[in-house]
Amino acid sequence: xxxxxxxxxxxxxxxxxxxxxxxxxxFYGAVLGWEYEPMGETEGDMEGGMFQKDxxxxxxxxxxxxxxxxxxxxxxxxVTDADATTQAVxxxxxxxxxxxxxxxxxxxxxxxSDPLGGQFAVWQPGRNTGFxxxxxxxxxxxxxxxxxxxxxxxxxxxxxxxxxxxxxxxxGGVGTYTLITPAGLPTERMQGxxxxxxKEDLALAGGHPYWHPVFAVTDCDAAVAEITGHGGGVQxxxxxAEGVGRLAVCLDPSNADFVVLDPxxx
Numbered sequence: 371x372x373x374x375x376x377x378x379x380x381x382x383x384x385x386x387x388x389x390x391x392x393x394x395x396x397f398y399g400a401v402l403g404w405e406y407e408p409m410g411e412t413e414g415d416m417e418g419g420m421f422q423k424d425x426x427x428x429x430x431x432x433x434x435x436x437x438x439x440x441x442x443x444x445x446x447x448x449v450t451d452a453d454a455t456t457q458a459v460x461x462x463x464x465x466x467x468x469x470x471x472x473x474x475x476x477x478x479x480x481x482x483s484d485p486l487g488g489q490f491a492v493w494q495p496g497r498n499t500g501f502x503x504x505x506x507x508x509x510x511x512x513x514x515x516x517x518x519x520x521x522x523x524x525x526x527x528x529x530x531x532x533x534x535x536x537x538x539x540x541x542g543g544v545g546t547y548t549l550i551t552p553a554g555l556p557t558e559r560m561q562g563x564x565x566x567x568x569k570e571d572l573a574l575a576g577g578h579p580y581w582h583p584v585f586a587v588t589d590c591d592a593a594v595a596e597i598t599g600h601g602g603g604v605q606x607x608x609x610x611a612e613g614v615g616r617l618a619v620c621l622d623p624s625n626a627d628f629v630v631l632d633p634x635x636x
Contacts, residue, residue, distance in 0.1 A: 516571065603621040
């Protein structure tokens with residue numbers, strides 16, 4: 371369960387870099403019911419703003435400016451000290467993509483790649499602690515890493531964040547799924563998972579591991595219809611996952627990947 375509490379090692383923010391901000395804002399508005407709020411006067415590469423759902427901030431959106439980068443969601447994890455986290459990333463064999471920097475009084479951020487190339491970020495909160503709505507339709511409900519080496523991923527992220535891991539067999543005996551819980555918290559606070567896949571399954575990122583967000587919806591099939599009807603695509607699903615719900619792995623019109631999930635009811 372993801373919350374809006376300040377919890378070290380837990381997801382606290384996500385944003386999307388895209389080549390067409392206005393078109394992308396319209397897409398997610400249709401699919402997830404988000405409202406896009408531009409951040410003041412923006413021009414050219416500085417174009418961007420916030421997504422809101424029911425008046426609460428759920429994510430950020432900005433113009434993709436990094437040369438050679440693919441449109442993708444970036445997930446941020448809460449930390450108490452971005453500089454110390456950077457040192458832990460480097461000790462674990464990761465790469466610093468954006469060194470820790472202050473964003474005014476709002477907080478301090480940094481971005482990294484894990485040793486196999488999976489990109490992620492951290493947020494050291496100031497006045498802004500992160501998103502304002504989770505675990506509700508149209509908001510983040512899970513995070514997931516596809517990686518070519520689950521053992522190496524567990525070692526790296528465990529060293530950086532102190533995450534707790536537990537394994538479960540996937541339905542049909544097709545492999546193992548590793549569940550992630552923040553350090554020192556009960557299993558009810560599971561926030562995501564990681565799964566080992568082959569390089570051929572990572573074509574979106576050129577064979578490198580990648581994280582993607584899972585958004586809650588009230589009707590997976592209806593969400594998929596909106597996705598395809600507004601220029602997006604579907605990689606897998608919709609399909610039922612026992613004990614999880616009905617889900618589909620999808621792409622927006624710029625090929626940024628995400629999952630929509632109608633969670634199983636108790």
